[in-house]
Amino acid sequence: MSKLALENHAIVIPGDLLAEGTIRCGEGVIKRGNFYYSTVVGLFQDKGDFIQVKSLKGKYFPRPGDLVIGKIIEVGLTNWLIDIGSPYFAVLLANNATEKKFDPVKDDARKIFSIGDIILTKIVSFDRTRDPQVITNERGLGKLRGGRIIEIEAAHIPRVIGKKGTMINMVKRLTRTQIITGQNGRIWIQGKKKEDELKAIESIKKIELEAHTRGLTDRIRDMLSENNNNETR
Amino acid sequence: MAGDGTVQLIDEKGKRLDGRNFDELRPISIKIGVLENADGSAEIRMGKNIIIAAVYGPRELHPKHRTLPDRALIQCFYRMSTFSVNDRKSPAPSRREKEISMVISNALTSVVFTEKYPRTTIDVYLQVLQADGGTRCASLTAASVALADAGIPMRGLIASVAGGLVNDKVVLDLYDIEDQKGSGDLPVGYCPVLDEISLVQLDGVFTLEQFEECLNLSIKGATEIYDIQKKALQDKYAAIRAEVSVDVKETEKKVKPKEEPKAEVKEKPKEPVKVAPKPEIKAKPKEEPKAEVKEEPKPEVKDKEEVK
Numbered sequence: 001m002s003k004l005a006l007e008n009h010a011i012v013i014p015g016d017l018l019a020e021g022t023i024r025c026g027e028g029v030i031k032r033g034n035f036y037y038s039t040v041v042g043l044f045q046d047k048g049d050f051i052q053v054k055s056l057k058g059k060y061f062p063r064p065g066d067l068v069i070g071k072i073i074e075v076g077l078t079n080w081l082i083d084i085g086s087p088y089f090a091v092l093l094a095n096n097a098t099e100k101k102f103d104p105v106k107d108d109a110r111k112i113f114s115i116g117d118i119i120l121t122k123i124v125s126f127d128r129t130r131d132p133q134v135i136t137n138e139r140g141l142g143k144l145r146g147g148r149i150i151e152i153e154a155a156h157i158p159r160v161i162g163k164k165g166t167m168i169n170m171v172k173r174l175t176r177t178q179i180i181t182g183q184n185g186r187i188w189i190q191g192k193k194k195e196d197e198l199k200a201i202e203s204i205k206k207i208e209l210e211a212h213t214r215g216l217t218d219r220i221r222d223m224l225s226e227n228n229n230n231e232t233r
Numbered sequence: 234m235a236g237d238g239t240v241q242l243i244d245e246k247g248k249r250l251d252g253r254n255f256d257e258l259r260p261i262s263i264k265i266g267v268l269e270n271a272d273g274s275a276e277i278r279m280g281k282n283i284i285i286a287a288v289y290g291p292r293e294l295h296p297k298h299r300t301l302p303d304r305a306l307i308q309c310f311y312r313m314s315t316f317s318v319n320d321r322k323s324p325a326p327s328r329r330e331k332e333i334s335m336v337i338s339n340a341l342t343s344v345v346f347t348e349k350y351p352r353t354t355i356d357v358y359l360q361v362l363q364a365d366g367g368t369r370c371a372s373l374t375a376a377s378v379a380l381a382d383a384g385i386p387m388r389g390l391i392a393s394v395a396g397g398l399v400n401d402k403v404v405l406d407l408y409d410i411e412d413q414k415g416s417g418d419l420p421v422g423y424c425p426v427l428d429e430i431s432l433v434q435l436d437g438v439f440t441l442e443q444f445e446e447c448l449n450l451s452i453k454g455a456t457e458i459y460d461i462q463k464k465a466l467q468d469k470y471a472a473i474r475a476e477v478s479v480d481v482k483e484t485e486k487k488v489k490p491k492e493e494p495k496a497e498v499k500e501k502p503k504e505p506v507k508v509a510p511k512p513e514i515k516a517k518p519k520e521e522p523k524a525e526v527k528e529e530p531k532p533e534v535k536d537k538e539e540v541k
Contacts (some may be wrong), residue, residue: 013466014381015389028386037426041466055471058384059291082274084504087291087353128351129302131493142475155384166488212470 008046011212012038012053019051028053042155043212060086060154062107062123062186064131067141069149069182070134072117078104080113082121085154088131092121098133098204118144120180120188144180147190150201156211160204165218167207171177174224175200199224236354240414242399249411257403258454263375263465265382271358273383275465277375280408281365286375287358288383304347307358309338311372317364320412333369334359340373340393340422340431346386355385366409367395370420373432378462384468389426392458395419395446396439403447405454419444421451425459 002021006012016038018029028040028177038044042053042211061067070090074081094102103128113119113136120141126132136142136214145149150165152160161168161181170177177191177200187204191197210216234246243249245527253259259280271287290314313322341357357379361374377391397407398417407418417437423430430452439447457509 011467011470013390013463014387015424030388039382039388040384041470055384057273057382087293087350089293124439210473210477211476219477 002045006044008044008045009212010044011042012044013041014039015043018044020049020052022074024050026050026052027119028055036164053063055154055155057087058155060084062086062088062126063088064123064125066123066183067181068121068123068134069180069186069188070116070119070190072119075109075113075115078102080109082119082134084121084123084132084134085151085186088126088134090121090132090134092134092136095136096133099160113143118127118149118188119145120182123221144188147188148177148197148201150189150204151185151186151210152185152204152208154183156208157181157183157185159211160184160207161189162217170207170217170221171200171203171224174221175203200229242414243404245400249404249410253406255402256450256453258359258406258457259408261458261461263378263461265378265465265469271379271383273379273381274383275375275382277365277371277378279371279374279408281363281373282361282368283363284371284375285362286367286372287360288355288376288378289358289411290355291350291353291385292356294352300352301347301370302353303509304352305345305350305353305355307338307342307345307347307355307357308364308464309341309376310333311337311359311361311369313361313364314486317361333372336434337369337373337376338431340391341376341380343429343431344377344391344424345380346388346425348504349386355380355383364409366407366412367420369393369434370395370422373422373460374458377466381466387525389394389424390426390459390462391422391431392455392462393420393422393432394451394454394458394489396451396454398439399449400537403443403450405450419447421448423452423455425456437448537541 002019002023004019005017012018017035018038020034022035025036028038028042030037030039034182036051040053040055041057042055045052046052068084070082070084072080073083073089082090082092084090087120094109107178119136121134121136122138122141123132124135133163168181170178175191175196177189179200182190189197189200191200203224206223207216207220247255254511260483261355262278264276266274267276268287269498271289273288275286279286291305294318297405299306310355311330312440314331315322315324337359338357359376361368361372373391373393381390394406396403396405396419397411397415399411399415404411407415420434421430424489
């Protein structure tokens, strides 16, 4: 049996009492004695037999399988160090960088990725003892050319994408831009016109600011279609 | 340093020089997210004190050999601005600043889940812009709010306030003159959620009864500060929510479902306050005094060293 101390979608801070008794709990929740407490500032979510606190802020924590946008900060003989906006730098080994085999005698790592390059990568392994490892030798991964990069809170990326991508697809359609979202909070945007890109950035910033409110998709649609109308007039 | 107790700091009516009662805090306000570039930040104004706390991290620690293999390191940098006190403070890091940085980082380490981020550092910068006594307590209060704002998982917030001895009377929240001319002070950092003390220092000579009274008074004061911390953190997001619900009303779209969150926000802050502390405080209070007595002698020794 369990008793909840708060309503669904309440804003909680570290140490707030969430529930009493026995209940399954997810991220942002800790059990002490017979009580469940929040550990972060976030939104309380009650899903029947399951409670969790969705953090509203915080550094990106790497997870295997995530697509992230990173920046090369160091080039080694056969590896690269990549800043992925997490507490740890990611490592890209030469053999995981391209589909061809890498020969350190003949090939130059700097010809593939150089310092400052922005790349789309996938995290393949990470645990407490070792830095995250990333790969770029799969379809769609690799250097990002052109476009713009913006950085938002990693916690709000799921909101930017929306349920089954509804939100991001809507923004793409209404602003006629290409958008790639990295799970680490970096978003790459490219459009044919500068105005389109700026409009997409504006709407994503709005999503970030109001991520913890309801009816956001409607508001963003209104905002973007209003803009469109003004232009045609 | 403690004075000789000859200065009259409390009048016949029991009012202090700045008009407060013996158990009254100075007015406190806390602002969240004052710095754009920091991962988390807070500004506290406690009486005439103004302190800015900035949190960066968790991030990579250099030099690498200082990293801890199983948890994060919390580094505090408490600095007094040269213009924060009447006589210009030398910009060189003083012994006092180093000590305060150390005690604050120790206090914070006790509530942060450092084991979640091994091999990293969490940097807490505390800049005192204006000092009027009790800055270490105000800094700790601001630092714990800034950590929460940075999204770092914690067991609970620490609220901190100093009690003290003025004209042989126990008073709460000493300000500059009382700190200098009074006969003792006792900064306390207290985590109301855990009902645990994370910082106790002592300067001056207290009888055992005075110590106990002062400690209880400080804990009571810290609990009041905790409510302010809590409200500051919740308000940041509640404000955006309220603003959005107003927008929605104006455009007259689906007004009913969207009004709900606004109503919720108003009710919530009250509920947890009532519910949270009760179950645990009953369980623990007896354990406290033992822990404190152990901690007590250390700071005293330190202070004596400093005098020499």
